[in-house]
Amino acid sequence: MTTRLPNHFRHAPDGIKALLALEASIAASGLEQAIIELVKMRASQINGCAYCLHMHASDARRAGETEMRLYLLNGWRESTLYSPRERAALAWTEALTLVAATGAPDADYALIDAAFSDAEKVQLTLLIGAINLWNRVQVGFRAAHPAEGGRAAA
Numbered sequence: 581m582t583t584r585l586p587n588h589f590r591h592a593p594d595g596i597k598a599l600l601a602l603e604a605s606i607a608a609s610g611l612e613q614a615i616i617e618l619v620k621m622r623a624s625q626i627n628g629c630a631y632c633l634h635m636h637a638s639d640a641r642r643a644g645e646t647e648m649r650l651y652l653l654n655g656w657r658e659s660t661l662y663s664p665r666e667r668a669a670l671a672w673t674e675a676l677t678l679v680a681a682t683g684a685p686d687a688d689y690a691l692i693d694a695a696f697s698d699a700e701k702v703q704l705t706l707l708i709g710a711i712n713l714w715n716r717v718q719v720g721f722r723a724a725h726p727a728e729g730g731r732a733a734a
Contacts, residue, residue, distance in 0.1 A: 585721045602710050609703040613643045615669050618662075619704070620711045621653055622670055623677045627715035634725035668695040669704055676708045 589596045606616065617640035624632035637650055652659045656670050668691035675688040682688075692701050717723075 581722050581724065583722050583724055588717065588721045588723070599710065599713065602706060606703055606707045606710065609700070611700060611703055611707065612665075614640075614645060615666055615704075616707060617643060617645060618649075618653065618666055619669055619673045619707055621650065622656070622673045623708060623711045624715055625654055626674065626677045627712065627719060629715040629719050631718040631723040631725045632711065632715055665695040668692045672704060673708050676705065677712055 585591070617636055620636040621633065621640065624636060640650060641647075646661075649661050652661055653670075656662050656667065662670065671688045672692045675682045675684050692704065696704060
């Protein structure tokens with residue numbers, strides 16, 4: 581894979597600054613760190629963003645997330661390792677990440693409505709929007725994740 585635009589952030593500093601301010605507001609929102617990282621991981625899995633997967637797997641581990649929950653995230657619906665609140669957040673993440681196909685179904689909204697306050701629902705939705713934007717920037721410009729701990733390409 582060849583990076584399309586190295587150091588792409590320097591070309592839009594005001595936009596990146598605004599996105600980082602949104603990230604800071606989400607971090608201060610009161611949403612649990614585990615939910616924030618699971619949402620970022622799940623959206624990044626759907627979008628195929630290796631750069632963001634690398635970053636958020638590392639962040640999640642530093643925040644105390646278990647390897648098993650990270651390994652099973654793609655199969656969260658069949659796993660008992662996620663709380664009802666996490667499951668609601670993951671369902672909403674999938675619904676909004678794939679919004680063109682899902683239309684944000686009422687059933688998924690009902691899950692977050694039961695598990696989150698109104699303010700938390702907005703913060704969760706902003707979080708999902710933000711990680712989807714980061715994924716599109718990183719995938720679009722083919723940002724390469726660090727290669728530590730990996731095997732050499734064949």
